[in-house]
Amino acid sequence: MPAKNYTAAIAGCGSIGEAHMEGYRGLDNVKVTACADPVKGARDTYMRQYGIELAYETVDEMVRKARPDIVSVCAWHKLHMPLTVAVAKAGGVKGIICEKPMATSLAEADAMIEACEKNGVKLVISHQRRFTPGWEKARDLVKQGAIGKPQNVEIRVAEGLLNWGTHAIDGARFVLGDPNPVWVMGAVERRTDRFERDTPIEDSCIGLVHFDDNVQFQIQSDLYWEGGYDAGKFMVRGSEGMLWVEEMQVRLFNAETRGWKDVQLDAAEGAKAIGGATNAAQVQELVRWIEGGPAHRGAGRSARVTLEVMMALYESARRHHVIRLPLTERGYPLELMMSEGKLPVETPGRYDIRGFLKRDxxxxxxxxxxxxxxxxxxxxxxxxxxxxxxx
Ligand SMILES: NC(=O)c1ccc[n+]([C@@H]2O[C@H](COP(=O)([O-])OP(=O)(O)OC[C@H]3O[C@@H](n4cnc5c(N)ncnc54)[C@H](O)[C@@H]3O)[C@@H](O)[C@H]2O)c1
Structure with a gap:
């Protein structure tokens, strides 16, 4: 077996950290040497389960003592910015893979990008579904003109825009070749005191996003997602056809197919599964970027665009008008609306749809x-x- 060339460390020994671990374990050139979590039981589980030798209570201590090349930030949303900035500023780290959503405001996202760029750290946001064979095939088909000029993407998600919505919006951007968003119009409902991983979220929302080249995304979250839709699935319509995009399946409808037809995925690509394999692929692309290769498809600057679209949707609801980008609001517009009394809770009682994950x-x-x-x-x-x- 070839020598391990890079060391990695996990910040946050919870559920998505396990998918990161599976990814690293699939690679010959990266070895996970350390992990950090304030909860001892969580650290112990990773040491036992994955044979990790070094475990720390804080991420600061982990980076200082274990000196990893790559750090996976796998804690809840509100910690993405402070942990990413602390790791970048500690010095010596070459790459960070931070979980989605990138952050809960543009100010936080910019702090992350700035800290990483100033310290020579490559920042990746884990929209790892960009590595699924279905999405990669769909991107190729759009590029080859299989549906003519793309006109519209329909996205239906649930359990919070920042939770599933970030994957679907980011994925549709990927499939369309990362077009530039121009304006966003949105509506938001929050009549219950709903949170997701300690972050306030809406009960439901809807958005229309207009991109360069007159492509539009329609997004609905927590309204209606029957018909097979979820974070990994969306419909792309073009001037000459349509694509139904899933992570492991693509269906094409155009004049040649004369109806819906399954598109063959490459055999090697088809062997990729969700979870470990996509995480392994995103680490490999990070290593290539660290070694001077092209920017990662999930680079922080690209993920910031996905975040800006979501923040603009909230800001449009807050302002009651179309938001032309770039978005100037630096905070989390949903939270601002709440503090401004614009979203009064009608059914009291805070609840967190991922509260069951609390480890302490x-x-x-x-x-x-x-x-x-x-x-x-x-x-x-x-x-x-x-x-x-x-x-
Ligand atoms: N990319 C994906 O498909 C995907 C899937 C699931 C979750 N996520 C994201 O991953 C993040 C974590 O979610 P999860 O479901 O794994 O949560 P989790 O609760 O299972 O794990 C989070 C862990 O972080 C630890 N933690 C808390 N504070 C910490 C700190 N200061 N330093 C280090 N660790 C700390 C917790 O003790 C816990 O063990 C979220 O932002 C979520 O959106 C992404």
Whole structure:
């Protein structure tokens, strides 16, 4: 086996960190040497499960002592900016893969980009579905003109715009060759006190995004997603045909196909699965970027465009008018609307749709037993939260 050329470390030993671990484990040239999490049980699980030797309570200590080349930031949204900036400023790190959504405001995203660029760190945001064979094939077909001139993308997602919406918007941008957004019009409803991973989110929203070349995205979140839609699936319509895009399947409709036809995915590409393999692919592309290759398809500057579209949708609802980009609001417009009394809660009671992931206070002994018996992390956490929290 060839020598490992890079070391990596995981900041946040939770569920998506496991997908990052699977990705790193699929590579010969990167070895995960360290992890950090304030919750001891979470650190212990990673050490036991993945044979990681070094574990720390804080990310600062991890970077200072373990000196990794690459850091995966896998904590909740509000921590993406402070952890990414701290890792970049610590010096010595070559690349960061930070989880989606990039941040919850443009000010945070810009702080991340600036800290990374000033310190020579390549920043990638984990919209890892850009590496799925279906999305890659769809991008090729659009480029080859299989549907003529792209005109419209229909996106239907759920469980918060920042949660699933970021994947679908980013994916549709990828398939269309990353066009430039020009204006956004949006409407937002928040009548319950809804959060996702500690971040306030809407009950539902809808947006129309206009891009260069007169392409438009219609986005609806938490309204209607029947018909097979989710974060990985969307419909692209063009002047000469249509594409139904999924991560592992693409269907084409044009004059030649005379109806819907499955598009053959390359055999090698078809072997790629969601999770570990896409994470491995995004690490490999980061390594090539670190070594002087082209910018990563998930580079921070590209992910900022996806974030700007989502923030502009909220800001349009806040201002009751079309938002022409660039967006000037630097905060999180949904939170601003809340503090301005524009989204009064009608059904009191804060709830978090990912609250079951909170690790502190769970019975770690029970957790270890569940995992040892083959229960996946999410399911184990749901069961433990259902059974009540300690402390
Ligand atoms: N790309 C994807 O497909 C995908 C899928 C799921 C989640 N995510 C994203 O990943 C992020 C994490 O979500 P999750 O589901 O893995 O959450 P999780 O709760 O399972 O894991 C987060 C971990 O971070 C730890 N943590 C908290 N504060 C920390 C700190 N200061 N330093 C280090 N670690 C800290 C927690 O203790 C926990 O173990 C979220 O932003 C989410 O949107 C992305």
């Amino acid at each position: 206070g769970i019975d770690e002994g029970e957790y270890a037993k569940l995992r040892a018996s083959g229960v996946a992390h999410h399911e184990a956490m749901r069961r433990l939260h259902g059974a009540g929290r300690k402390g």
